[in-house]
Amino acid sequence: MARINDNYLKLKAGYLFPEIGRRVSRFVQEHPDAKVIRLGIGDVTEPLPPAIIAAMHAAVDEMASRETFRGYGPEQGYDFLREAIAEHAFAARGVEIAADEIFVSDGSKCDTGNILDILGPENRVAITDPVYPVYVDTNVMAGRTGQATEGGRYEGIEYLPITAENGFQPDLPSTRVDLVYLCFPNNPTGAVASREVLKTWVDWAKANQALILFDAAYEAFITDPSIPHSIFEIEGARDCAIEFRSFSKDAGFTGTRCAYTVVPKTVTALTASGEAQALHPLWNRRHTTKFNGVSYIVQRGAAAAFSPEGRTQVRGLVDFYMENARLIREGLSAMGIEVHGGVNAPYVWLKTPNDLSSWDFFDRLLSEAHLVGTPGSGFGAAGEGYFRLSAFNSRANVEEAIARIKNWLG
Ligand SMILES: *Cc1c(COP(=O)(O)O)cnc(C)c1O
Numbered sequence: 001m002a003r004i005n006d007n008y009l010k011l012k013a014g015y016l017f018p019e020i021g022r023r024v025s026r027f028v029q030e031h032p033d034a035k036v037i038r039l040g041i042g043d044v045t046e047p048l049p050p051a052i053i054a055a056m057h058a059a060v061d062e063m064a065s066r067e068t069f070r071g072y073g074p075e076q077g078y079d080f081l082r083e084a085i086a087e088h089a090f091a092a093r094g095v096e097i098a099a100d101e102i103f104v105s106d107g108s109k110c111d112t113g114n115i116l117d118i119l120g121p122e123n124r125v126a127i128t129d130p131v132y133p134v135y136v137d138t139n140v141m142a143g144r145t146g147q148a149t150e151g152g153r154y155e156g157i158e159y160l161p162i163t164a165e166n167g168f169q170p171d172l173p174s175t176r177v178d179l180v181y182l183c184f185p186n187n188p189t190g191a192v193a194s195r196e197v198l199k200t201w202v203d204w205a206k207a208n209q210a211l212i213l214f215d216a217a218y219e220a221f222i223t224d225p226s227i228p229h230s231i232f233e234i235e236g237a238r239d240c241a242i243e244f245r246s247f248s249k250d251a252g253f254t255g256t257r258c259a260y261t262v263v264p265k266t267v268t269a270l271t272a273s274g275e276a277q278a279l280h281p282l283w284n285r286r287h288t289t290k291f292n293g294v295s296y297i298v299q300r301g302a303a304a305a306f307s308p309e310g311r312t313q314v315r316g317l318v319d320f321y322m323e324n325a326r327l328i329r330e331g332l333s334a335m336g337i338e339v340h341g342g343v344n345a346p347y348v349w350l351k352t353p354n355d356l357s358s359w360d361f362f363d364r365l366l367s368e369a370h371l372v373g374t375p376g377s378g379f380g381a382a383g384e385g386y387f388r389l390s391a392f393n394s395r396a397n398v399e400e401a402i403a404r405i406k407n408w409l410g
Helices: 006-010 016-030 052-062 078-091 108-118 133-141 195-207 278-290 294-302 308-335 358-369 395-409
Strands: 102-105 125-129 157-161 177-181 211-215 239-246 259-262 268-270 277-278 339-341 347-351 386-391
Touching: 006 133, 016 358, 052 294, 078 259, 078 294, 102 108, 102 278, 108 133, 108 211, 108 239, 108 259, 108 278, 125 133, 195 211, 259 308, 277 278, 277 347, 294 339, 294 347, 308 347, 308 395, 358 386, 358 395
Parallel strands: 125 157, 125 177, 177 211, 211 239
Antiparallel strands: 102 259, 239 259, 268 277, 339 347, 347 386
């Protein structure tokens, strides 16, 4: 008799975005004339930069002729892309990462889940609350948690609350923890971590033989020059951290798909007999066995993000979204709403006025201002009373959204 992975049955139904979808479609059905503006899901809206499109067109043409046609490429990514990443994303910031420590993939979402393949089931995990839900659900699937509890959490995970009270900086775990997920700039709160904060985490990881899984999907949105873009800017991080990066949010690749994971050759974890084992060969084995590489055309597009024109154009996209973030943040703030984030990240995390619950605020914003955002409680219990607005939208929609909130609250 075939058996299922019973851990899947522990997953809570009614996941955040489907529930938002249900409520929005019901509203639109009942109010067909309402012009609903969506500032909810974190997906980009602007087209790919011309330098990237040109590189992808040229790559398509290469595929059309026998002399330049490409079949399977290296599973870890083409050298031209791995070298461009090493040079522009790391060496340019004084960080030494070798091209063969970079594994190109079709997404950070998959990578943050797949990394669990090479880590034992007995690892104890710490996750911030609120959090990008993928870290939680993939650990549930891997059997690293108990059942879901009343408060929407899972047994066996140490949750590290991030709220205005602690400045959105998680405390170090209070119990023995082997794996910790950190995401800076943070989705959903928009918070960033200073060099000192990251150093505290690296020191903690080294002292506790723990591994940091660092999600830097939003590093390009950092505007404050003192904030590190990579955990590897911190001394010692090469021994205790893996970093996830993506072309999704800065270069607009959410639909095109390209990301990468950095596994330094010096990062280790323990074998059953207590010896240090490098993770690099394990991830290399996993990646080359279960993945057959990102399309050549897409990798050419990704590499073009690092050409001189590509860099200028990607910067233009990021600046465009960050101006949206500024408009949202300053607009809400002027109305007396408590806002966080939106300075070094494309998300504004607001405190719901009048202590409304996150979902009550969602429903009222939808029915009274025809705007869609994301309830903070959907990212974790400690997100209750908060609400996320995304800067990924057209300028016209952002301006209209601010005007509507002003009318609504005014
Ligand atoms: C969008 C996002 C990613 C990127 O995911 P891709 O699969 O590369 O598109 C990674 N981490 C977080 C927290 C994100 O919000």
